[in-house]
């Protein structure tokens with residue numbers, strides 16, 4: 836907030852980017868399929884996804900579903916989710932996690948969500 840931003844070395848900037856991603860990491864992901872919450876997941880590098888701050892993904896330990904969470908601007912998250920769904924084809928379920936970790940189905944055109952996940 837208001838602090839002068841110095842341009843660091845590439846290493847410093849990379850460390851800052853990692854710290855930023857880590858700060859966005861949810862405590863847990865929730866599988867949209869079986870609602871299992873799990874905390875073993877990875878930050879996925881997503882360079883070039885405009886408006887997306889971070890992407891996290893892991894596999895549900897219960898049913899094996901891949902769970903991907905996008906963090907960023909609501910519109911960018913919605914677009915990324917739709918693009919991902921298209922890429923993955925039928926059977927991919929879109930949803931997002933509310934702040935308390937509950938899973939909410941995602942509807943394109945619905946109210947913007949601050950983060951989204953694909954199951």
Ligand SMILES: [Zn+2]
Nearest residue numbers: 866869895898
């Ligand atoms: Zn599951």
